[in-house]
Amino acid sequence: MSFSRKQFALSAIFVALLATGGSFMFLHENADAKAAPTSAQQAATVDISNVISKTITDWQEYSGRLEAIDQIDIRPQVSGKLIAVHFKDGSLVKKGDLLFTIDPRPFEAELNRAQAQLASAEAQVTYTGSNLSRIQRLIQSNAVSRQELDLAQNDARSASANLQAARAAVQSARLNLEYTRITAPVSGRISRAEVTVGNVVSAGNGAQVLTSLVSVSRLYASFDVDEQTYLKYISNQRNSAQVPVYMGLANETGFSREGTINSIDNNLDATSGTIRVRATFDNPNGVLLPGLYARIRLGGGQPRSAILISPTAVGVDQDKRFVVVVDAKNQTAYREVKLGAQQDGLQIVNSGLQAGDRIVVNGLQRIRPGDPVTPHLVPMPNAQITANATPPQPQPTDKTSTPAKG
Numbered sequence: 001m002s003f004s005r006k007q008f009a010l011s012a013i014f015v016a017l018l019a020t021g022g023s024f025m026f027l028h029e030n031a032d033a034k035a036a037p038t039s040a041q042q043a044a045t046v047d048i049s050n051v052i053s054k055t056i057t058d059w060q061e062y063s064g065r066l067e068a069i070d071q072i073d074i075r076p077q078v079s080g081k082l083i084a085v086h087f088k089d090g091s092l093v094k095k096g097d098l099l100f101t102i103d104p105r106p107f108e109a110e111l112n113r114a115q116a117q118l119a120s121a122e123a124q125v126t127y128t129g130s131n132l133s134r135i136q137r138l139i140q141s142n143a144v145s146r147q148e149l150d151l152a153q154n155d156a157r158s159a160s161a162n163l164q165a166a167r168a169a170v171q172s173a174r175l176n177l178e179y180t181r182i183t184a185p186v187s188g189r190i191s192r193a194e195v196t197v198g199n200v201v202s203a204g205n206g207a208q209v210l211t212s213l214v215s216v217s218r219l220y221a222s223f224d225v226d227e228q229t230y231l232k233y234i235s236n237q238r239n240s241a242q243v244p245v246y247m248g249l250a251n252e253t254g255f256s257r258e259g260t261i262n263s264i265d266n267n268l269d270a271t272s273g274t275i276r277v278r279a280t281f282d283n284p285n286g287v288l289l290p291g292l293y294a295r296i297r298l299g300g301g302q303p304r305s306a307i308l309i310s311p312t313a314v315g316v317d318q319d320k321r322f323v324v325v326v327d328a329k330n331q332t333a334y335r336e337v338k339l340g341a342q343q344d345g346l347q348i349v350n351s352g353l354q355a356g357d358r359i360v361v362n363g364l365q366r367i368r369p370g371d372p373v374t375p376h377l378v379p380m381p382n383a384q385i386t387a388n389a390t391p392p393q394p395q396p397t398d399k400t401s402t403p404a405k406g
Contacts, residue, residue: 046363046373049380052308053355059299064223068214068290070186075207077179081200089192093184100182111173121166128156188215216286221294224274245279246297255297307353308346310381313361324360334369345382
């Protein structure tokens with residue numbers, strides 16, 4: 001009986017040892033299995049690019065609105081019935097083109113009446129002049145009194161004055177008749193007719209606007225420039241027209257239109273810290289319209305060497321900006337950078353990188369500084385080029401812009 005208990009105890013110990021060894025082997029294998037993914041993570045494949053080093057000109061970008069150089073409300077200068085509208089809404093018109101016609105018949109009659117009065121005044125002048133000459137001859141022989149001479153002279157002067165009034169009346173009547181033909185004072189794009197045929201329009205104070213007209217051959221682009229840009233680029237130029245300025249529309253990615261600075265406001269807005277600037281741009285095809293959103297690029301600095309990277313390569317750590325640099329041993333390193341403005345879809349780096357550096361452009365979330373990586377070299381991503389499937393528009397050169405043609 002004692003032997004059986006010893007045998008049972010030995011068997012239990014043996015089974016316990018087997019269980020312990022199996023658990024140890026299981027835990028060891030499990031630890032190895034967990035360690036394997038860690039090694040794989042440390043050798044993550046990431047996209048890297050060489051930083052771009054090239055000569056650039058500093059540009060500042062602003063937003064503004066297009067404004068018409070000439071904006072005119074067309075109002076009647078005489079009262080009468082509107083009998084014709086000679087344009088299509090929204091069409092382009094030239095200076096002198098007929099826009100509206102007011103019934104001219106009352107004004108033709110008035111002109112005829114004034115001309116008749118002029119003829120009568122001219123006849124009266126002829127008569128009084130002849131009578132004065134006759135009396136002047138008779139006064140020498142004392143055939144008439146001095147009083148008759150005075151009356152004749154007064155009649156001649158009165159007739160001459162009436163002649164001048166009659167001529168002015170004819171001129172006024174002729175002008176009123178011309179005003180029945182309302183023409184375009186400048187070339188541009190016409191709005192819609194606010195008054196239809198058959199309505200009576202009135203002249204004078206509070207006259208109704210018949211339509212509006214804006215010039216389109218050249219347009220203003222007004223925008224607000226910050227104080228630093230004004231001091232750096234504009235105030236140092238003796239002639240503001242020498243400051244290069246380019247424009248693009250809301251549906252464009254480039255700045256293909258070149259213009260000139262037309263005017264600069266005489267004071268800085270203390271609240272916003274900006275000053276209003278107005279540039280002039282040609283519009284030969286009439287595509288641009290007042291009120292359109294305008295993207296403005298303003299420059300003028302001397303060309304300089306710069307490092308450019310994709311904005312997607314920049315990480316944010318509170319108030320700091322950083323990139324991950326990959327060295328020759330494919331080890332990653334954290335690098336703080338100071339950024340400038342964007343240019344052509346790329347970010348200008350003022351400090352922190354140098355020519356020849358390789359940076360991670362895709363996969364920042366999969367790595368940490370010091371991790372080894374498997375680099376995959378790709379071109380520097382450019383969101384502007386990617387978003388625009390069409391060929392890029394011409395970009396401003398480093399040359400000083402030429403004034404827009406007048």
